[in-house]
Amino acid sequence: MNNSLTAQPLIEVNNLKQYFDINVGVFRSRPLKAVDGVSFTINEGKTLGLVGESGCGKTTIGRSILHLYEPTEGTISYKGAVIKSDKDIGNFRQQATMVFQDPYSSLNPRMTVADIIGEPLDVHKLCSSKTERKERILDLMDKVGLNSEHAARYAHEFSGGQRQRIGIARALAVDPDFMVCDEPVSALDVSIQAQVINMFEELQDDLGLTYLFIAHDLLVVRHISDRIAVMYLGKIVEMSSANEIYEHPLHPYSRSLISAVPVPDPRVARAHERIVLKGEIPSPLNAPSGCCFRTRCPYAIECCAESVPEFEEIHEGHFVACHRVNEIN
Numbered sequence: 001m002n003n004s005l006t007a008q009p010l011i012e013v014n015n016l017k018q019y020f021d022i023n024v025g026v027f028r029s030r031p032l033k034a035v036d037g038v039s040f041t042i043n044e045g046k047t048l049g050l051v052g053e054s055g056c057g058k059t060t061i062g063r064s065i066l067h068l069y070e071p072t073e074g075t076i077s078y079k080g081a082v083i084k085s086d087k088d089i090g091n092f093r094q095q096a097t098m099v100f101q102d103p104y105s106s107l108n109p110r111m112t113v114a115d116i117i118g119e120p121l122d123v124h125k126l127c128s129s130k131t132e133r134k135e136r137i138l139d140l141m142d143k144v145g146l147n148s149e150h151a152a153r154y155a156h157e158f159s160g161g162q163r164q165r166i167g168i169a170r171a172l173a174v175d176p177d178f179m180v181c182d183e184p185v186s187a188l189d190v191s192i193q194a195q196v197i198n199m200f201e202e203l204q205d206d207l208g209l210t211y212l213f214i215a216h217d218l219l220v221v222r223h224i225s226d227r228i229a230v231m232y233l234g235k236i237v238e239m240s241s242a243n244e245i246y247e248h249p250l251h252p253y254s255r256s257l258i259s260a261v262p263v264p265d266p267r268v269a270r271a272h273e274r275i276v277l278k279g280e281i282p283s284p285l286n287a288p289s290g291c292c293f294r295t296r297c298p299y300a301i302e303c304c305a306e307s308v309p310e311f312e313e314i315h316e317g318h319f320v321a322c323h324r325v326n327e328i329n
């Protein structure tokens with residue numbers, strides 16, 4: 001039986017908006033629309049990859065889902081129920097955690113590995129005795145491939161890859177269902193990125209975890225994601241299965257991102273024309289009217305400035321926000 005037909009949404013994000021008030025003069029502020037009307041679901045045990053250029057709102061989505069920010073508008077549901085009250089948020093935080101981009105700054109260098117991993121166990125009062133705490137820490141270290149002898153050492157003694165393993169063990173301490181992985185391999189050497197990604201996949205298989213996996217690099221998310229959402233300036237412009245996005249990207253922005261991914265076979269590379277975008281990504285404080293991508297889009301016409309394109313299902317499970325999607329593909 002097809003798993004995707006039986007899996008239930010674990011996380012549902014509905015029209016999420018996250019605006020930050022920015023001072024633009026004395027007593028004057030303007031909303032910075034970091035996330036502007038984003039909707040998606042992630043099924044249990046699956047991975048949604050979230051990609052896009054720096055500043056497009058990826059981390060803000062992750063933090064908003066975990067309610068580290070109060071959403072400006074929209075809802076987040078967990079197992080079919082909207083997270084509303086402080087009690088809902090407290091319960092959800094025991095099921096949901098985050099792994100951060102930079103293992104150098106996200107771990108306190110003056111704490112031992114055991115205390116870093118043990119901290120969430122203490123905060124959520126998850127162990128009834130010192131022995132249980134110690135056993136749980138050693139078990140978590142084992143899950144991420146850390147040696148028990150490392151428990152008494154300090155985070156600063158470890159390499160980037162090892163530190164990220166410590167960060168992942170800490171995130172696993174609450175026994176979560178859902179993990180926001182915010183560019184967890186971007187700061188690591190290319191040679192160890194694959195090891196850490198493989199570990200995320202093994203943990204998912206063993207523990208049934210559901211991931212929102214954020215990355216700049218499309219190659220990183222292709223391998224681990226079931227579906228991929230492409231973001232631009234606070235909006236999702238395209239979302240589909242990982243294979244479909246790579247084989248048949250439909251939005252001009254996704255097409256430019258895919259065309260920048262290196263192709264190992266030189267014959268395929270020749271047929272694979274690189275699409276270089278003009279200009280810079282605009283500031284979310286001054287987003288263009290209509291389609292947010294129109295200032296860089298080679299296909300932009302008048303109507304693109306006039307109305308915001310709907311995020312429509314073009315084929316089953318393949319969503320695109322572009323007025324001209326049928327003409328240009």
Ligand SMILES: Nc1ncnc2c1ncn2[C@@H]1O[C@H](COP(=O)(O)OP(=O)(O)OP(=O)(O)O)[C@@H](O)[C@H]1O
Pocket residue numbers: 020032033034052053054055056057058059060061216284
């Ligand atoms: N707490 C905040 N207050 C004000 N502005 C913020 C805040 N957090 C993020 N922003 C702004 O919101 C926008 C989206 O930021 P965000 O960190 O979510 O992007 P990102 O896609 O994760 O970028 P990167 O790839 O560089 O990590 C940026 O313009 C950023 O400056």
Ligand code: SF4
Pocket residue numbers: 252253291292293294295297298299300301304309321322323324325
């Ligand atoms: S709506 Fe217009 S500007 Fe936006 S991506 Fe489509 S063609 Fe380009």
Ligand SMILES: [Mg+2]
Pocket residue numbers: 058059060182
């Ligand atoms: Mg980020």
